[in-house]
Amino acid sequence: MAMQMNYCSECGKSLTCLIPPGDDRSRYFCESCGTIHYQNPKMVVGCIPEMEDKILFCRRAIEPCYGKWTLPAGYLENGETVSAGARRETFEEARARVEILAPYALYNICYVNQVYLMFRARLMDHDFRPGSESLEVRLFSEAEVPWDDIAFRVMEETLVQFFKDRATGLFPFYVGNISKKK
Amino acid sequence: MAMQMNYCSECGKSLTCLIPPGDDRSRYFCESCGTIHYQNPKMVVGCIPEMEDKILFCRRAIEPCYGKWTLPAGYLENGETVSAGARRETFEEARARVEILAPYALYNICYVNQVYLMFRARLMDHDFRPGSESLEVRLFSEAEVPWDDIAFRVMEETLVQFFKDRATGLFPFYVGNISKKK
Numbered sequence: 383m384a385m386q387m388n389y390c391s392e393c394g395k396s397l398t399c400l401i402p403p404g405d406d407r408s409r410y411f412c413e414s415c416g417t418i419h420y421q422n423p424k425m426v427v428g429c430i431p432e433m434e435d436k437i438l439f440c441r442r443a444i445e446p447c448y449g450k451w452t453l454p455a456g457y458l459e460n461g462e463t464v465s466a467g468a469r470r471e472t473f474e475e476a477r478a479r480v481e482i483l484a485p486y487a488l489y490n491i492c493y494v495n496q497v498y499l500m501f502r503a504r505l506m507d508h509d510f511r512p513g514s515e516s517l518e519v520r521l522f523s524e525a526e527v528p529w530d531d532i533a534f535r536v537m538e539e540t541l542v543q544f545f546k547d548r549a550t551g552l553f554p555f556y557v558g559n560i561s562k563k564k
Numbered sequence: 565m566a567m568q569m570n571y572c573s574e575c576g577k578s579l580t581c582l583i584p585p586g587d588d589r590s591r592y593f594c595e596s597c598g599t600i601h602y603q604n605p606k607m608v609v610g611c612i613p614e615m616e617d618k619i620l621f622c623r624r625a626i627e628p629c630y631g632k633w634t635l636p637a638g639y640l641e642n643g644e645t646v647s648a649g650a651r652r653e654t655f656e657e658a659r660a661r662v663e664i665l666a667p668y669a670l671y672n673i674c675y676v677n678q679v680y681l682m683f684r685a686r687l688m689d690h691d692f693r694p695g696s697e698s699l700e701v702r703l704f705s706e707a708e709v710p711w712d713d714i715a716f717r718v719m720e721e722t723l724v725q726f727f728k729d730r731a732t733g734l735f736p737f738y739v740g741n742i743s744k745k746k
């Protein structure tokens with residue numbers, strides 16, 4: 383589950399793996415300076431940018447899933463709130479300004495140590511264009527969504543959930559899991 | 565904002581700080597092997613363990629805030645879901661079994677690069693006792709809460725919000741920020 387680490391970031395010596403006293407899982411440990419290198423999941427924050435009945439999608443200009451469509455999202459940075467992170471990613475990928483409305487869905491993706499937090503958001507104007515990580519940025523109505531070309535399962539599930547909720551007009555906060563494909 | 569890193573965990577050479585091409589913030593970078601060492605916020609997961617009108621608190625046996633009261637919570641581990649993390653922390657700190665009911669509140673604590681996610685939970689029985697990080701574990705009614713001895717502001721705010729919502733019977737998912745004290 384842990385990301386490979388070879389050397390101690392404190393002192394530069396080689397690391398070993400062990401279960402520290404009082405702990406219950408294996409950690410990278412430096413026998414030279416005593417540092418335990420904990421590793422924890424990363425948060426990915428993003429949004430569903432809505433304008434009237436349409437949603438703003440980005441077509442990826444980078445791997446993985448080059449050429450596929452996704453919602454704007456990316457790693458939360460140190461020092462930023464989850465909603466600021468979602469706004470920043472939307473601007474980076476789609477050069478679009480959104481007003482974050484509410485947290486909408488959280489997905490555990492345990493096998494890659496990620497937690498996705500997706501917000502509902504209102505696209506503020508038509509002034510958007512591809513950022514450096516996007517080939518194309520487009521508004522799609524529900525009928526136009528390119529279901530066979532969605533980049534990530536977490537985005538597909540977010541969208542399915544969103545359109546289901548939109549039909550009812552209620553958007554309760556949702557928690558889901560994305561499991562490794564068999 | 566970044567945690568100090570001296571050496572590259574890939575190759576063991578010294579690190580420098582720079583803004584990588586196409587990036588907009590400073591990262592630790594290894595000129596020897598080219599690795600960029602991204603740092604991201606950590607998630608803390610915990611719960612409000614309810615039994616009838618009472619809440620289970622833990623008195624801390626460790627610093628920071630030794631001797632103060634808190635709700636069970638701790639760092640989310642790789643490979644676990646947010647609710648499994650909250651259950652695990654509750655068992656570690658209070659040897660208590662809870663049923664996680666719903667996500668309740670998310671707090672950004674940007675100045676320490678943490679995101680707290682607190683759940684509502686049902687304490688399943690009276691079989692609880694201090695884990696190794698707790699001096700004492702106790703059920704408090706709202707009137708009994710030791711407000712002057714709560715360990716962390718995020719827990720104080722979670723509890724204030726919770727009792728306010730409990731009075732209405734509605735628990736909408738809440739997002740808040742904890743700022744650095746002036």
